[in-house]
Amino acid sequence: MSPAPRRPERWQGSDTALRAVQVAFDVSEAVMEAVRVAAFHDNVSTSTEIRKVLGLPVGEKPKRPRLTVTLSAEDYALLASRYGLNAEDRLAIKEAATQELVAFHGSAVRSRKKAR
Template identity: 65%
Template sequence: MSKPIPSRWQSSDTAIKAVQVAFDVEETVMNAVRRAAFDNSLSASDQIRLVLGLSVATKPKRPRLTVSLSEEDYRILGKRYGIDPDERLKIKEHVTQDLIQFAQTTEDK
């Protein structure tokens, strides 16, 4: 017998039951989806949902970029910025500034 879902989790019930699906497609398809997603200020996942005629969350998402960093990456970045590799928040702040500078120099071209 399964336990009832706590009321505070019931709104997440649908998301919990969702299954992520990966599609093996040619690079041209991936690029087209990514380009359309970028042009529409959407995630690739939301762009795929639009293409398929599925609903897309209208709630604005916090714009952010993500990257996975290993212990070795933190050591390299710590050395680059002259920061202890365990000072991850400080490293994140420096990386954020590097990304902002990258965007500014890219826009100037």
């Protein structure tokens, strides 16, 4: 039997992450909402909030705070049409969507100030 292929050194630190397993909990809407609201108020991900509730270790700061969404090929096509871009140019679509999210933030802040 031949030895396992040698991985680049920069990948060596990902061994723990590669062994991690994502777990989904089937709980009621009320439980999901409670976790999401607590995570929102703590300014952490729902994953981090679950770790806190379960008494598991939590990193001090998120490594890469970000928003995520899963996009299908059809979603990319819709967004490409919306932004006037080529559906194959996923980076440009991501950049346009990022700008839309930033603009959303600005309008949401203005709306909250106006409501006061």
